[in-house]
Amino acid sequence: MAIAEWRKQLELGEVSARELVDQKLSRIAEVENSLHAFLVVTADRARAEADRIDEARAAGEVLPPLAGIPLAIKDNLCTKGVKTTCSSRMLKNFVPPYESTVTERLWKSGAVLLGKTNLDEFAMGSSTETSAFGATSNPWNLKMVPGGSSGGSAAAVASGECLASLGSDTGGSIRQPASFCGVVGLKPTYGRVSRWGLVAFASSLDQVGPFANTVADAAEVLQVIAGADHRDSTCLEAPVPNYIEALSQPVTGLRIGLIKECFDQQGLSSAVKDSVMNAASHLQKLGIELVEVSCPRFNDGIATYYVIAPSEASANLARYDGVKYGYRSEDKDSLLSMTARSRAEGFGSEVQRRILIGTYALSAGYVDAYYKKAQQVRTLIRRDFDNAFQKVDLLLTPTSPSTAFASGAHLNDPLSMYISDLLTIPANLAGLPAISLPCGFDEKGLPIGVQLIANVLDESRLLQVSHQYEQTAKVMSRRPSAELIP
Amino acid sequence: MSKITSDDVRKVANLSRLDLHEEQIDTYASQLEKILDYIDHLEKVDTTNVIPTTRAVEVINVIRDDQVEYTNVREELIDLAPDREGDFYKVPKIISD
Numbered sequence: 001m002a003i004a005e006w007r008k009q010l011e012l013g014e015v016s017a018r019e020l021v022d023q024k025l026s027r028i029a030e031v032e033n034s035l036h037a038f039l040v041v042t043a044d045r046a047r048a049e050a051d052r053i054d055e056a057r058a059a060g061e062v063l064p065p066l067a068g069i070p071l072a073i074k075d076n077l078c079t080k081g082v083k084t085t086c087s088s089r090m091l092k093n094f095v096p097p098y099e100s101t102v103t104e105r106l107w108k109s110g111a112v113l114l115g116k117t118n119l120d121e122f123a124m125g126s127s128t129e130t131s132a133f134g135a136t137s138n139p140w141n142l143k144m145v146p147g148g149s150s151g152g153s154a155a156a157v158a159s160g161e162c163l164a165s166l167g168s169d170t171g172g173s174i175r176q177p178a179s180f181c182g183v184v185g186l187k188p189t190y191g192r193v194s195r196w197g198l199v200a201f202a203s204s205l206d207q208v209g210p211f212a213n214t215v216a217d218a219a220e221v222l223q224v225i226a227g228a229d230h231r232d233s234t235c236l237e238a239p240v241p242n243y244i245e246a247l248s249q250p251v252t253g254l255r256i257g258l259i260k261e262c263f264d265q266q267g268l269s270s271a272v273k274d275s276v277m278n279a280a281s282h283l284q285k286l287g288i289e290l291v292e293v294s295c296p297r298f299n300d301g302i303a304t305y306y307v308i309a310p311s312e313a314s315a316n317l318a319r320y321d322g323v324k325y326g327y328r329s330e331d332k333d334s335l336l337s338m339t340a341r342s343r344a345e346g347f348g349s350e351v352q353r354r355i356l357i358g359t360y361a362l363s364a365g366y367v368d369a370y371y372k373k374a375q376q377v378r379t380l381i382r383r384d385f386d387n388a389f390q391k392v393d394l395l396l397t398p399t400s401p402s403t404a405f406a407s408g409a410h411l412n413d414p415l416s417m418y419i420s421d422l423l424t425i426p427a428n429l430a431g432l433p434a435i436s437l438p439c440g441f442d443e444k445g446l447p448i449g450v451q452l453i454a455n456v457l458d459e460s461r462l463l464q465v466s467h468q469y470e471q472t473a474k475v476m477s478r479r480p481s482a483e484l485i486p
Numbered sequence: 487m488s489k490i491t492s493d494d495v496r497k498v499a500n501l502s503r504l505d506l507h508e509e510q511i512d513t514y515a516s517q518l519e520k521i522l523d524y525i526d527h528l529e530k531v532d533t534t535n536v537i538p539t540t541r542a543v544e545v546i547n548v549i550r551d552d553q554v555e556y557t558n559v560r561e562e563l564i565d566l567a568p569d570r571e572g573d574f575y576k577v578p579k580i581i582s583d
Binding site: 094097098189190191204234236300314322325327331333335338341343355357359372374376380414415428432 | 520
């Protein structure tokens with residue numbers, strides 16, 4: 001059931017906030033053993049908060065839009081007094097003394113924290129398998145990965161453990177797991193949403209966004225978290241439009257570009273291709289014109305990303321020194337050896353690998369060949385998008401070349417894991433808003449996602465077309481429930 | 487471009503303050519080699535006179551009033567340290583004998 005319907009029922013007194021929270025907590029208790037979407041469930045806090053909301057309602061108070069709506073938060077967003085681990089041994093016991101801007105805005109809007117969700121360590125990965133605290137399973141098939149890095153947040157929404165959740169997306173970490181788990185995942189424009197309190201990975205790419213069952217629910221969450229924040233100077237001052245009103249605006253006459261280079265991929269599965277083409281034909285029936293466009297440098301996105309993201313990560317993760325907070329090794333020989341041992345013991349191998357790549361790319365003699373070159377190709381990728389948006393309103397691609405892969409399939413071959421983010425990375429490099437929507441199932445019954453990309457700050461258009469696709473195509477008639485119940 | 491040797495990884499690990507075991511260094515060397523091989527595809531892209539992009543969406547000169555905000559979380563921040571003595575962070579010796 002959508003957030004708007006729950007709100008109506010809460011307002012009419014047909015259900016209390018406490019009952020809704022208890023319902024979600026019992027769903028969590030039912031499925032978490034097999035799923036492991038959550039690192040921590042904040043049951044007492046959620047019940048107390050729900051009771052407070054029910055009392056306020058009984059006292060006749062006017063309540064904010066998300067009052068009583070239970071949400072889950074990716075564990076790289078700081079929550080005051082609640083452990084924030086980034087799924088890393090390095091931050092295993094880190095309890096932030098402050099609240100991130102996005103979560104602060106959600107709590108002010110009445111939303112209730114159910115718990116913190118699992119992720120690839122420091123959001124580095126595409127399968128949630130690099131978590132230091134164990135992997136998360138895909139609710140549609142427990143042998144499959146949920147995608148990553150925000151796999152816990154995606155799985156929690158898909159399995160009905162929460163009504164919506166937050167993730168972060170540096171190269172596809174919201175959209176790819178949304179696609180693998182059959183939910184809606186939105187990465188807003190770079191700077192649309194504050195990153196204050198988001199543990200930094202790659203600062204020129206990171207963005208926070210929602211997972212939800214429906215596009216309207218994603219719009220509800222975005223409405224609350226978007227907008228300027230004086231604590232994040234990269235956060236844009238542009239006014240926040242009414243995303244919910246935008247959903248029902250007419251789509252007739254809009255133009256959508258199919259990026260040619262995305263459909264020519266060798267690794268693109270035929271089930272994904274067929275399903276995404278069906279989604280495109282459906283949009284045509286809604287009165288949208290389809291155009292083929294070319295973004296010649298699109299496929300250079302991965303190589304570009306795997307210079308820029310690790311370079312920025314190597315700088316951002318330099319702060320973990322075993323002195324101010326986080327893990328400290330037992331090594332007591334010297335400050336230097338203590339720091340180097342702490343980082344060797346505290347970081348997992350994917351994080352170490354990226355620190356090494358980044359440090360290499362930024363080291364003397366290589367910075368022009370790698371970092372500067374990648375930033376130049378980034379300009380060319382942006383230019384391709386600029387040219388495309390001269391002709392069309394939105395762009396369409398598959399979200400991922402495949403459906404969810406089996407656990408362990410790419411673990412020993414980092415490069416093959418990286419390549420699975422081929423179709424989502426370019427939107428991060430160009431700062432563009434993009435969404436993944438469920439558009440069908442493959443022969444194994446695993447969900448398929450279609451990606452729509454809009455121009456800078458055009459989230460309204462993205463949500464509007466997505467909503468009308470969802471409401472008329474009605475592909476999500478199934479839920480992943482049967483297999484999960486023990 | 488260049489082949490990645492275990493010595494390269496040792497050097498970069500030192501710069502990164504990562505005290506790795508020998509077998510880790512060898513594994514990372516072969517993995518980094520494959521990854522950098524892939525990244526080397528960028529060499530073929532003509533970027534003559536192309537201005538590098540440092541951020542996706544340009545933000546210029548963000549200014550605000552210099553208003554004092556009283557947070558006072560000093561005690562909470564110092565208390566996050568793995569080891570402290572009074573108001574100081576405590577670390578192993580910095581200067582060697």
